[in-house]
């Protein structure tokens with residue numbers, strides 16, 4: 001279920017890798033162009049996706065992502081979704097523009113709350129996600145930990161799916 005960001009008090013990534021198994025990743029046009037040579041992309045109704053092999057994303061190695069900082073934007077900003085239309089409780093203003101931000105509670109590390117008071121931790125993470133989708137950054141500090149497959153998983157990974 002996708003919940004408006006205001007209902008989320010905190011989130012961190014523990015690199016479980018479950019989201020990579022659960023979802024099929026849709027690619028933007030330039031991501032498709034970058035990855036089409038791998039033979040691991042499929043097209044459906046004019047949209048491009050990473051092909052699942054069995055239930056797995058072929059770029060997942062263990063729990064981590066072998067694409068590292070080149071992973072698709074949808075992966076970089078997971079569990080956030082940023083839309084141009086939505087519920088007022090999902091409204092997020094960024095540089096004078098209105099966006100609607102939802103958080104996927106499929107991730108085991110989403111902590112929900114009942115009130116609408118914004119969490120500063122979530123705001124910082126959404127701001128980084130905004131910078132990603134607006135092309136202002138490709139390297140991540142908050143949303144993706146800079147782990148390598150050899151790196152041990154810290155107890156609390158502040159940021160999106162490591163390289164997941």
Ligand code: SF4
Nearest residue numbers: 013014016017019107
């Ligand atoms: S964001 Fe991290 S903790 Fe959440 S499902 Fe994905 S890998 Fe697991």
Ligand code: SF4
Nearest residue numbers: 020057060065075164
């Ligand atoms: S983060 Fe990497 S391994 Fe996970 S779904 Fe995206 S491309 Fe696949």
